[in-house]
Amino acid sequence: MNEGTRRWRLTLGRYSSNNLGGLSGKDGQMDNTLEFLYGREYDRRGIERDRGPGSLDPTQMRPLKWLGKARSLFPDSVYETLQGHALDRYDLTDLLKDPKTLDELEPNQDMLKVLLSFHNRADPKVRDKLRQIANRVIRDIMERLHQDVRRAFSGRKNRFRRSNIPSAANFDWRATLRENLKTYDPETGRIIAETLRFNSREKRHLPWTVILCVDQSGSMTDSIIYSAVMAAILGGLPGVTVKMVLFDTSVIDVSDKLTDPLDTLLSVQLGGGTDIARATTYCEDLITDPNRTVFAVITDFCEGGSPRALLASIARMAEARVRLVGLLALDEGGAPFYDEKIAGQAAALGMNVGAMTPDKFAKWLAEIMS
Structure with missing residues (x-):
């Protein structure tokens, strides 16, 4: 079997063996390990998997054993991807119930997203360990972004x-x-x-207020993480006051927790409906000096409340000369899903609407606050 065929065989799984051939030795172990994880796609679709004598059904391998096998078989970059998919896509939260297991995991952003939804359900004996992992991931993100933000605001x-x-x-x-x-x-x-x-x-003199209004629906998890980190960094700049609210159908003001991004993130209740208008109206009351205020709403603009009320709120802030931006995503890439009609209407009212990575958002802020 040539290398190209081998790669396709591992990618397509054991059901392609009739056409591409079987695998043995280390490749066979890799195939079984991938099947243990990605075979769940069949379960999701209601398709009964063929449990052959060599298969890895849940009675033959537990998540912890699978984790160790995956680490030994795959390069670090592949292992991190598998780990992230196991936690985020297939909800193998058994990996997070044992402190010894947590020591085996490689902290990354996929894990952090899972921790946000898992933390409240975690056994108390592992909760401190979860916080240590989350803090490590957040520190890594802050180190990457801090230099970009400082450079943008250096003058x-x-x-x-x-x-x-x-x-x-x-x-x-x-x-x-x-x-x-x-x-x-x-x-x-x-x-x-x-x-x-x-x-x-x-050097700028920046008596500015930045209001971050963040959609906490499940699809916006990356944006919430980067918003919390950006809030902490911006709040450390001289003359900049940062306020932050999280919303679904209700509004949570986390402005008093911004020095610790983890505290901010642990306030998140992922999921639920979306009432953007309620959140923007709440944020209007936080504005004291419109000419020195930046309002950034991070959302997909899929309004579950009143679009008319949302647009009216945006229009009032635009008329008061608040700097407005609608961020469709606040992560390091990806194609965001959003309601084009409402986003277009918000843009027509004077809101800068677009997908910005965190470093571009920092540059945009620096330009309008100069």
């Missing part, structure tokens, strides 16, 4: 002052072109840049 470019400090972020390409026109080579059609120009930066 705006001043095109009238020059700097001797070379930096890609401060590079002034217009001035560099003007300065080096004399070195233009007509034969190659290129300018040889002998002198590079950079802008200096001015």
Whole structure:
């Protein structure tokens, strides 16, 4: 069996063996391990699986044994993916009921998402361990984002002052072109840049309020995680006040917990309906200086309440000159599902609507708050 066929055989599972051939040795163990997890797709669809003599049904392998097998058979990157799917997609929360099992897991964002829904049901003896894992994941996310946010808010470019400090972020390409026109080579059609120009930066004074209004429905879990982390980072900037509310059909104000993203996240009650209008109306009462306020609603705009009330709330804030942004996702990528009609109507009222990764959101904030 060539490598390409082998990979397809492992991907398609044991039901492809008639066409692609069987697997033995280590490949056979990998196949059985994948079947233990992804064979659940048949169960979800009401299809009875063929439990052959070599199969791995739940009576033959338990999640903890499967976890150890997966770790020994697959590279770390594949193992983390399997672990994430086991927890997030197939709800193998038995993996999280034993402190010894938790020590075997590799902390990552998929695990954090599961912990958010599992924490309240966890045995008290593992709850502290769950918090340790969650804090580690959050620290990793904060370390990745902190530098981007600090850079975005380090100061705006001043095109009238020059700097001797070379930096890609401060590079002034217009001035560099003007300065080096004399070195233009007509034969190659290129300018040889002998002198590079950079802008200096001015420190901002930021008496701003940022209000984060976050949909806590199940599909927005990544956005909630990044919102909590961004709130903690932004709240540490001088002159910036951050307020944050979570909503489904009710509203939870977590503004007093933002210094600890984990406390914020443990306030989340994933699932439920969606009443965006109720949340935006609540947030209007948090605004004291509209001209110095940024309102960011993180949602898919699938309004379960009154679209008219939602649009009226957005219109009032736009008229008061609040800076408005509708974030369709606040994670590091992915194609968000959203209600195009309501999102389009919100954009027509003056709200900046789009999908932004956290670093782009930070840059957007820095620009409008300059």
